[in-house]
Amino acid sequence: AQSVTQLDSQVPVFEEAPVELRCNYSSSVSVYLFWYVQYPNQGLQLLLKYLSGSTLVKGINGFEAEFNKSQTSFHLRKPSVHISDTAEYFCAVSGGGSNYKLTFGKGTLLTVNP
Amino acid sequence: EADIYQTPRYLVIGTGKKITLECSQTMGHDKMYWYQQDPGMELHLIHYSYGVNSTEKGDLSSESTVSRIRTEHFPLTLESARPSHTSQYLCASSETSGRTDTQYFGPGTRLTVL
Numbered sequence: 132a133q134s135v136t137q138l139d140s141q142v143p144v145f146e147e148a149p150v151e152l153r154c155n156y157s158s159s160v161s162v163y164l165f166w167y168v169q170y171p172n173q174g175l176q177l178l179l180k181y182l183s184g185s186t187l188v189k190g191i192n193g194f195e196a197e198f199n200k201s202q203t204s205f206h207l208r209k210p211s212v213h214i215s216d217t218a219e220y221f222c223a224v225s226g227g228g229s230n231y232k233l234t235f236g237k238g239t240l241l242t243v244n245p
Numbered sequence: 246e247a248d249i250y251q252t253p254r255y256l257v258i259g260t261g262k263k264i265t266l267e268c269s270q271t272m273g274h275d276k277m278y279w280y281q282q283d284p285g286m287e288l289h290l291i292h293y294s295y296g297v298n299s300t301e302k303g304d305l306s307s308e309s310t311v312s313r314i315r316t317e318h319f320p321l322t323l324e325s326a327r328p329s330h331t332s333q334y335l336c337a338s339s340e341t342s343g344r345t346d347t348q349y350f351g352p353g354t355r356l357t358v359l
Contacts, residue, residue: 142350149301161344163344165347165348167350172353173352173353174249174251174334174335174350174352174353175288175337175350176349176350177348177349182344182345183344218274221287221288224347225346229305231276231339231341231345231346232278232290232293232303233288233290233348235287235288236247236287237286237287238285238286238287240285
């Protein structure tokens with residue numbers, strides 16, 4: 132079984148400040164990790180994914196995430212946020228192979244204030 | 246990147262009506278999924294399909310049904326809508342990349358049952 136915990140339900144920040152959205156996972160098998168963003172009244176858009184290789188993954192819109200196996204974490208970071216980054220962010224895990232279905236966290240609402 | 250289309254985007258309907266939510270993808274992905282998402286909550290998988298004529302129930306029990314007669318089309322049907330069905334429904338399809346699948350989402354259908 133696998134699960135995802137997003138430690139913060141809401142993160143308010145000011146424009147141009149750095150941000151980190153936290154994600155911890157548990158899984159009994161190999162893990163593949165994803166971050167999705169959901170803007171109001173829209174579907175989910177893939178930000179980035181970790182499948183293998185370098186533990187630092189760069190995604191779209193200036194976001195990056197670091198896979199830390201010892202801490203079972205996959206935190207999302209951006210050095211300088213914009214108003215347009217205001218959205219809900221979901222972390223998800225899959226086990227790969229026949230266990231390819233995604234398990235999602237509850238989401239973190241990032242609000243960027245001027 | 247997959248092109249996933251969902252119609253309608255918004256639907257307000259009375260109790261007892263039969264509804265079908267449409268989902269189509271143009272990338273030839275074998276696997277497709279339906280998720281239910283309540284406001285401020287995580288996504289719950291309600292149906293998935295490995296391919297044509299293959300459908301399975303997901304982790305969250307749902308009174309809806311699905312069919313997969315064509316690769317690109319994965320409609321969801323509610324025979325008799327009730328207020329408890331009010332939610333956002335997200336369709337996704339996935340491609341296998343390496344060791345796991347990457348899911349791409351449609352824009353969603355927001356259903357309100359009065």
